Amino acid sequence: MSQEYQRVPIKSEADIVLARQGGRRLAAELGFSSTDQTLLATAISELARNVVQYAGTGEVLLSAIAIGSRRGIQVSAMDQGPGISDPELAMRDGYSTGGSLGLGLPGTRRLADDFSLVTVLGEGTTVTFKMWVR
Amino acid sequence: MSQEYQRVPIKSEADIVLARQGGRRLAAELGFSSTDQTLLATAISELARNVVQYAGTGEVLLSAIAIGSRRGIQVSAMDQGPGISDPELAMRDGYSTGGSLGLGLPGTRRLADDFSLVTVLGEGTTVTFKMWVR
């Protein structure tokens, strides 16, 4: 599995747009369909907004990944924010502590090929997912 | 109570169709009404899809059963998948861990004459139900 990284610092709302545009560009290069580019960009937008809203700042890492001839993208959104006290609850449709829709995490899991949430209270949160060209 | 078995291995989405077609054929032979054939085929479809979705692979057993002159079908869907951590919750209308409708198990119980769910975490799940000619 080979990797190359692209790092998008997330400091404000404007960076959310940069992160999802970066993801879309990489996806287009790798041959993602236009529908899958949009799915990926939407998921990145959700995670990057969580960083801004709940942690203030953080970063999004975009990596081109490959297993054999299969190509894909791995996205990580990470921050050193407050962490999530009940991750299982946070993964539920409609659960939000921010008066929002509560669909960002569960929605991203639904459309990703692979999804993980690692969070430590007081230390931060990292959400990682993969999407493969299909 | 005499029995004869038919085994349908469930390995992919295509096998779901084979399983429900097998059930419908057996039901037609035993004299089920066309409505009951469809009810049975739908229930088999639900259980077989759960096998594919949550356990990957498994099998569906179809048996013609009889008590005296009463004839019926017993269906078992079994897998060696992850099992169900909270079976009571899984039997509730609308509960799904797969972003699905959560009506497969409770719906099948509603239309079956007899229903059992046996599941062991890390070992697998077996759902069995009967339907009688009426």
Next chain:
Amino acid sequence: MASIQSALTDADWMKLSADLSSQIGELRARAVVLDLTLMDVMDSFATRVLRTLAQTVTLRGAQTILVGIQPDVAIAMVQLGLAQRLDGILTALNLEHGLDMAEALV
């Protein structure tokens, strides 16, 4: 207008959804008529997929009309509790009625 066969896989449905979504634009369609006459079973998977499809069609500014759901299939859907998951989607007896309904919308 699309006719649906029973054995569509997850991938088939995704493709149908994408195709319809873009064709609505090309054809400036106000209605999408889905013929379910050939479906011998409508389970929760098919129901969810149809609902998803109808939501996509709505966001594209058109209406979905389901036609041809067979009597036995309708009964099974109600018994399983699936019917209410299609609430808000228009239905018609057959293709002819469905097309009449689509005309009336335009």
Next chain:
Amino acid sequence: MASIQSALTDADWMKLSADLSSQIGELRARAVVLDLTLMDVMDSFATRVLRTLAQTVTLRGAQTILVGIQPDVAIAMVQLGLAQRLDGILTALNLEHGLDMAEALV
């Protein structure tokens, strides 16, 4: 009628909402047509803001019509579970259809 660009911030949306709300009074508008053709992504933030906007418009006695949601965007919204959060808001394919719909309401 307003055309929405992808990168509106929280503050931009608030301003748009306030502007529309007062303009409905000045123009005695019965419908507000929002053109989303330029939105390359509709995430939960945008969806929630649109829903809030539509609620404001409703309380001001007018109807919201969303037009121009692109095929890929529609599919992504449905997959994320966002589509049903816009339930009850009218949609049309494009500006032309949306204006027709608005005419019909008036």
